[in-house]
Amino acid sequence: MNRRREVQALQEVLAAEHAVVYGYGVAGASLRGADRRRAQRRWNEHRGRRDELAGLVSDRGATPEPSAASYALPSPVESAADAVVLTTLLEERLAAVWADAVLSLDGDLRDLAADGLRDAAVAAALWRRGSVPFPGLAERSG
């Protein structure tokens, strides 16, 4: 495995996880009850992944991609329903980044990417209350 390509793939999912952590922070504020608890749980999981990825990048002698101060959200959040649309979209986009990382990674890191894809696909399915046949594969959606 080309070390530079490996680091680049890790940086791409790290950048995506930063954006998702930010998005969950915004969405969570508009959610109540079970949805809010799920958003908090998932927010913690994303922060865990983010830290794990930053560690993996550092281990390889590179500087982890930093978080931006803020991110342009893909959809506005003015209600709980908007928040669910946003979390679904965030997880779907993240699934695509993890799926592309599978292409560039081998061994344990490929497993990590497959796990990231799986967790994003499960979360997206629970938010939208429905399944898609090929999570993360834009060319096979629709």
Place this chain on the structure above:
Amino acid sequence: MSRPAPAGPTRRDVLVGGAVLALAGCLPADQPEPRATVPPEVRVRARIAAEVSSLSLLYAAVLGRFPEARPELATLAAEHDAHVLALLGPGARRPATATTPAPSAAPAPAVPDTLVQARAALVTAERAASRRRARQARRATPALARLLASISACGAAHVALLEQDA
């Protein structure tokens, strides 16, 4: 694959099953030196497609026995059919065997007596299949690994949805 209507397989099940047999089962008999002529990746994909189609058959059997579950389960079942076709590739969409029912296909899987038990059996099968696809992804070429990881993720999502609605 022959089960009584309306419980029997859909036309799509037959298409998918025929495609799997054509690639996984019939190739060695039809060609004198199949192992030399069929690329390894095609064989791997066909073998995995055959495994996925057993999940399709389990869904078909459950839906045959409990048609009232169709609104919930039919979409999940169709996604496994899509996985089989994706694994076999575009050339398998109109297999030569599609018009004739497969002669000695695997027997219909046993279905528990209650829908609750049947759903539990689906969850168990989905979970095992999802883990197996993830393991297969580890050894696959990059593009196939990405497809298998997505199929594995889809199965994990099925488990979550089935358990949430239980």
